[in-house]
Amino acid sequence: MIEIKNIIKDFNNVRVLHGIDGKFLPGQPNLIIGSSGTGKTVLLKCMVGLLAPDEGDVVYDQRNFHKSKKDEIREIRREIGMLFQGGALFDSKNVEQNVSFPLDLLTDTPRDEKLDRVNFVLKRVGLENVNKKMPSEISGGMKKRVGIARAIVNNSRYLYCDEPNSGLDPLTAIVIDHLIEEITEEFNITTIVVTHDMNSVMEIGEYVLFMHQGRKLWEGSKNEILTADVKELQDFVYSNKLLKAVRNEKHV
Amino acid sequence: MQIIGRYFLFLHSLIIKRESFNTYVRLIIDECIKVGINSIFIVAIVSTFIGAVTAVQTAYNIVSPLIPNYVVSLVVRDMTLLELAPTITAIVFAGKVGSNISGELGTMRISEQIDALEVMGINSSSFLVLPKIIACLLMYPLLVILAGFLALIGGYLAATLTGAMTPDEFIYGIRADFIEYNVTFALIKSVVFAFLISSISAFTGYFTIGGALEVGRASTKAVTSSCIAILSADYLLAQLLL
Numbered sequence: 001m002i003e004i005k006n007i008i009k010d011f012n013n014v015r016v017l018h019g020i021d022g023k024f025l026p027g028q029p030n031l032i033i034g035s036s037g038t039g040k041t042v043l044l045k046c047m048v049g050l051l052a053p054d055e056g057d058v059v060y061d062q063r064n065f066h067k068s069k070k071d072e073i074r075e076i077r078r079e080i081g082m083l084f085q086g087g088a089l090f091d092s093k094n095v096e097q098n099v100s101f102p103l104d105l106l107t108d109t110p111r112d113e114k115l116d117r118v119n120f121v122l123k124r125v126g127l128e129n130v131n132k133k134m135p136s137e138i139s140g141g142m143k144k145r146v147g148i149a150r151a152i153v154n155n156s157r158y159l160y161c162d163e164p165n166s167g168l169d170p171l172t173a174i175v176i177d178h179l180i181e182e183i184t185e186e187f188n189i190t191t192i193v194v195t196h197d198m199n200s201v202m203e204i205g206e207y208v209l210f211m212h213q214g215r216k217l218w219e220g221s222k223n224e225i226l227t228a229d230v231k232e233l234q235d236f237v238y239s240n241k242l243l244k245a246v247r248n249e250k251h252v
Numbered sequence: 253m254q255i256i257g258r259y260f261l262f263l264h265s266l267i268i269k270r271e272s273f274n275t276y277v278r279l280i281i282d283e284c285i286k287v288g289i290n291s292i293f294i295v296a297i298v299s300t301f302i303g304a305v306t307a308v309q310t311a312y313n314i315v316s317p318l319i320p321n322y323v324v325s326l327v328v329r330d331m332t333l334l335e336l337a338p339t340i341t342a343i344v345f346a347g348k349v350g351s352n353i354s355g356e357l358g359t360m361r362i363s364e365q366i367d368a369l370e371v372m373g374i375n376s377s378s379f380l381v382l383p384k385i386i387a388c389l390l391m392y393p394l395l396v397i398l399a400g401f402l403a404l405i406g407g408y409l410a411a412t413l414t415g416a417m418t419p420d421e422f423i424y425g426i427r428a429d430f431i432e433y434n435v436t437f438a439l440i441k442s443v444v445f446a447f448l449i450s451s452i453s454a455f456t457g458y459f460t461i462g463g464a465l466e467v468g469r470a471s472t473k474a475v476t477s478s479c480i481a482i483l484s485a486d487y488l489l490a491q492l493l494l
Contacts, residue, residue: 048371070269077373088364102372105275160371 001026002158002190007046007056009039016042018215019056029184029191029204034211035236040194041162043211047192048080048160049073060158078106081151081189083161087143089135095122095146096131102154121149124186125179141172145179152183159184159191165200177203198237201225210236262455266382269375279383280390287349287384287450288391295395296402298344302336303328303403304410311416321417325425328407333434337400339486342445345392346478350453353384354474357457358467366458381454385447392446393439400438441489448481 002024009017016039024030032040045051047058049065058065060076068076089098099118103109109117122128125145135143144164151159161180165173181204184191193200201208205222212232220228225237270276310327357380360366369376404426411417417425453474460470 050367050370074269074373077371080371080373082368082371084364084368086363088368090365090368091359091363105271105374106372 001061002030002047002192003057003059004043004047005057005059007043007053007058009042009046009051009053016214017046017053020209020211020214020216022209022216022219024190024192025207026190027184027188028206029181029193030207030209031201031205032192032194032209032211033196033201033205033236035196038211039214040196040211044160044162044192044194048082049077078154079157081154081156081159083144083147083151083159083164085163085166087135087140087147089143089146089150091135094132094134095127095138098135098146099149099153101150106154117153118149121153122146124152124183125149126175140167141176144168144176148176148179148183152187152189155187156189159189161191161193161195163195164193165195165197170199173197173199174203180204196236212236258459259452259455262377262458263451265375265377266385267378270378270382271374275379276383276386279379280386283383283387284391286352287387288395291345291348291391291395292398294344294348295341295399299337299341299399299403300406302340303332303406303408306331306336306403307407307411307416308414311411311414321421322425322428324411324417325407325422326428328411329404329426329430330434332400332403332407333438335486336403338396338438338441338445339482341396341399342392342442342449342482343479345395345445346449346453346475346482349388350449350474350478351471353450353453354457354460355467355471357381357454358460358470361458361460362463362467377458381451381458384454385450388446388450389443392449393442396438396442437489437493440493441486444485444489445482448485449478452478452481 004020004022004024007017007020008015020043032043034040042051046053046056047065052066057067060079063072063076065073065076089095090101093101096115096118099122100114103114103117107114119131122131125148127142127145127149130138130142130146135146138146148159148161159180164176164180168176177200180191180193183189193204195201202222205225208218208220208222208225209216210218210225210228210230210233218225218228218230218233225233228234228237307324307328310324314323314327357366360380366376366380369379408419408422411422412419456470456474456477457467460466
């Protein structure tokens, strides 16, 4: 289980995170939602160690990440897979080399086994016959899939996804959401998705943490979110005209 | 001062928590090709013409009948060894390789590729930068040797084809009063310059913040900072070692 306790982060004396707490469900998709500029990505970066919080703890299965020794931090990091907003695929490597990269560097897996594993995860994310393509030759949706494949190839225990739907059409976005949900269940990974896409919330939000101006204002499940009694959350959820219209229709 | 402190911390981060030795071998070979083999053409062109121009201008300035002709090639040799081959090539190298290193790392930074390495538990600075520095340290002295050789060839062709001196006079001048230490000095300079160019360029690129505009700025800054560092080190080494 991943637990965050009182995470505080300042940039140039401006407080960006105001003591965020949360317990994320193990083996489930967990969502951190909120408007742009509310501190979601900063929180995510604190959780994976790209930023050090000024105060607070991030605990991975009883292991306090930021208070561990460097070797232990390295070990925890090797259990983390991450899908970045733009995919963050290595430009100079083809799809196969990108996915194989964590295995090449972090394991002594024999070459044939590595190739089998790479082909397995690529097939699992719905990509076949693209092994030799360069990142510049594939679409945005495919890049996200390759990113997911790379994140899980090393049997990660924790999967982070930063805005997995950004830049994708609604249909592809739903496909990616379902893929994240299926992979989470299939490989028993604890997944944390940062998003502001309400479709994702309604598709895969088993645990949802809502942030507003650097504070946690609400937590619950996708089933509770539509009726939550928090004004900021309601404004966020019903910012979409369609949802607003549906709500008004229900009230009538 | 803050930047200099960050630079030294950056250098320290290159040597701690490295990956396995085998990981670096392949990367260093790749980088040697990128920084060494791919720079041969530009280094060859620049050094040949600089040698030729030095010969022509020296011959043009030495008009006294009291000064023998072979002095022209002696001047070309010493200028090439002491200054032109290591220093001018370093400026060219900073423009080509330094901007490339900075641009590559800057792009990796803004497209989150460096973050991806960090999340995987890899020391990104060591993994990305150390092979580049080692490759520069290995390849740049070889480029300087090539540049020195080609500059002398350029000088020879310019001096003999224009009739400023005979081939025998040129060869005599090349051999006359030769100080072997000058070669050692040139190679010491080349190692220092290679380190400065690669590490400064990597430093500016690695800490790029922003977008494409900032990557361009980082590349420009890498070249200007490297050039300043090269010229300062050039003076310092001349004072210390000559």
